[in-house]
Amino acid sequence: MSTDLALMDLSDVAAAIAARRVTSLAVTEACLARIRIWQPEVNCFIRLDEAAALETARQCDLELARGHRRGVLHGVPLAHKDLFYRAGRISTAGSRILRDYKPDFTATVLRRLDEAGSVDLGTLNMSEFAAGPTGHNVHYGDCRNAFDRTCVAGGSSSGSAVAVAARLVYGALGTDTGASIRLPAAANGVTGLKPTYGRVSRHGVFPRSWSLDHVGPIARTARDCAILLQVIAGYDEMDASSSAQKLPPIDKVFSQTRLEGLRIGVPSDGALGDLDTDVAAALMEAKKILERLGATVRTVPFTDPAQMFQVAEVLAKSEGAAIHRAWLQDRKQEYSNHVRIRIEAGLLIPATQYIDAQRLRTVLTARFLDETMAGIDALYLPVIPFSVPNIHETDIERRSGEEVLRVAGEMTRLTRPVNLLGLPAISVPCGFCNKGVPIAFQLVGHPFDEATLLRVAHLYQQTTNFHRQVPSLQSTSATQVVGANE
Amino acid sequence: MKVSPELIEQIGKQLQNFSINESRCTELALEVARLAGAVLDARSRLGFNDDPADFRGLLERRSR
Numbered sequence: 001m002s003t004d005l006a007l008m009d010l011s012d013v014a015a016a017i018a019a020r021r022v023t024s025l026a027v028t029e030a031c032l033a034r035i036r037i038w039q040p041e042v043n044c045f046i047r048l049d050e051a052a053a054l055e056t057a058r059q060c061d062l063e064l065a066r067g068h069r070r071g072v073l074h075g076v077p078l079a080h081k082d083l084f085y086r087a088g089r090i091s092t093a094g095s096r097i098l099r100d101y102k103p104d105f106t107a108t109v110l111r112r113l114d115e116a117g118s119v120d121l122g123t124l125n126m127s128e129f130a131a132g133p134t135g136h137n138v139h140y141g142d143c144r145n146a147f148d149r150t151c152v153a154g155g156s157s158s159g160s161a162v163a164v165a166a167r168l169v170y171g172a173l174g175t176d177t178g179a180s181i182r183l184p185a186a187a188n189g190v191t192g193l194k195p196t197y198g199r200v201s202r203h204g205v206f207p208r209s210w211s212l213d214h215v216g217p218i219a220r221t222a223r224d225c226a227i228l229l230q231v232i233a234g235y236d237e238m239d240a241s242s243s244a245q246k247l248p249p250i251d252k253v254f255s256q257t258r259l260e261g262l263r264i265g266v267p268s269d270g271a272l273g274d275l276d277t278d279v280a281a282a283l284m285e286a287k288k289i290l291e292r293l294g295a296t297v298r299t300v301p302f303t304d305p306a307q308m309f310q311v312a313e314v315l316a317k318s319e320g321a322a323i324h325r326a327w328l329q330d331r332k333q334e335y336s337n338h339v340r341i342r343i344e345a346g347l348l349i350p351a352t353q354y355i356d357a358q359r360l361r362t363v364l365t366a367r368f369l370d371e372t373m374a375g376i377d378a379l380y381l382p383v384i385p386f387s388v389p390n391i392h393e394t395d396i397e398r399r400s401g402e403e404v405l406r407v408a409g410e411m412t413r414l415t416r417p418v419n420l421l422g423l424p425a426i427s428v429p430c431g432f433c434n435k436g437v438p439i440a441f442q443l444v445g446h447p448f449d450e451a452t453l454l455r456v457a458h459l460y461q462q463t464t465n466f467h468r469q470v471p472s473l474q475s476t477s478a479t480q481v482v483g484a485n486e
Numbered sequence: 487m488k489v490s491p492e493l494i495e496q497i498g499k500q501l502q503n504f505s506i507n508e509s510r511c512t513e514l515a516l517e518v519a520r521l522a523g524a525v526l527d528a529r530s531r532l533g534f535n536d537d538p539a540d541f542r543g544l545l546e547r548r549s550r
Contacts, residue, residue: 311525317521341513347504358538400513447544
């Protein structure tokens with residue numbers, strides 16, 4: 001069986017299945033063939049539902065032969081982070097504690113993907129309870145970077161990014177509480193979108209922090225992310241934070257070929273803190289490409305991201321402690337050390353400070369929109385301020401509490417503030433460090449304006465090939481380019 | 487802001503029914519002081535009309 005089908009983009013494979021140029025069965029088998037080769041190397045799946053996926057694919061092909069197409073994802077294989085509930089299927093959230101947990105209902109987002117016709121291949125590895133930016137997992141094994149197995153995959157949606165990068169699935173859902181879609185997407189050369197808070201339902205998703213959790217897609221291109229977003233977005237009466245804001249039609253999002261009129265803000269010198277040379281150079285070059293596409297770039301204030309980071313931490317830790325309190329008391333030994341350390345402080349923060357953090361969130365977001373986002377359409381930032389680190393150097397399981405917080409803090413210092421703000425943000429591949437591991441930039445948008453971010457990312461990807469680099473098992477650097485832009 | 491390890495131990499024990507060892511109390515004292523201090527430092531921005539549930543409304547009002 002050729003694995004070439006697995007190298008197609010989600011949008012192309014969905015169109016090919018719809019036109020009956022390929023079958024869902026052939027496409028699913030192509031993905032499974034790659035999974036058999038890659039899984040021992042990167043450990044991105046926790047559970048593979050091969051027989052069920054093949055049966056769904058056969059059913060999709062039969063339905064299409066009878067003239068019935070379920071939706072835009074008819075017959076397309078996907079897999080998702082192991083915290084999206086499917087009734088009757090174990091959902092571990094990457095933990096030992098939930099290793100046998102079978103929810104009795106299905107997450108709204110999985111139901112919507114099912115209705116759109118996708119084929120679910122299984123569940124993907126993740127940081128334990130979505131608490132960890134590296135992708136280490138002591139219970140199910142570390143997920144490894146698709147481009148360099150000595151490097152971290154990034155977390156917490158580690159398996160989602162690696163499975164997409166290695167071309168094992170056409171797209172995957174992740175969740176992002178402080179970085180967890182954007183960071184692993186950046187580390188593995190794929191595109192990750194954290195939508196606006198409220199855009200996508202959290203119903204049936206194991207929580208890391210109710211106030212800061214965002215569900216979003218990881219895919220090979222911005223266009224593929226847009227297709228997935230169209231399916232999963234929309235009001236859900238089962239999620240109290242859900243919004244009824246409409247997305248624009250996808251054709252309208254991608255109708256333009258230039259960025260004339262688009263205003264991009266770049267933080268003033270020093271606002272971002274230290275950046276590695278490789279990261280700074282890649283970001284500089286990508287900015288020039290955006291300017292050549294017609295965007296206007298201007299300097300904007302980026303006031304006190306450290307304060308936003310800390311207020312977000314108060315929310316995440318307080319809510320995390322509420323979620324985990326009973327287990328922290330009764331099943332403490334079943335947590336990995338570094339995950340327990342990340343949560344414990346929440347038991348000790350006074351309720352008034354938590355409430356003030358919620359109130360500050362609104363005040364700081366209003367200030368950010370008035371000062372930083374005024375007069376621009378998107379803010380341009382790095383995702384990770386340094387090259388993707390080594391998997392052993394960042395193994396913090398047996399380190400002190402101070403060291404655990406330092407590693408997590410450094411990796412997420414430019415992403416976590418955006419979770420406090422609830423604004424949409426996209427991670428876009430824009431280069432490689434000297435080790436051959438991907439680098440990405442991040443664009444932050446106005447509330448519910450994912451369309452602008454997707455449009456910019458799409459046009460950038462029309463003129464660059466960073467997102468087309470396919471990792472190889474033979475070496476630690478990319479050796480193949482698919483669907484290269486002319 | 488300064489928080490003592492003894493306070494952490496007592497809050498854990500008396501309010502949360504959660505025992506914390508001595509070295510961890512020292513680490514948590516520093517962490518809680520940092521986090522609580524960040525909120526306290528910024529509290530002057532808040533007035534009594536600032537509703538903790540207003541965040542979603544802000545996003546809706548400022549949507550594009």
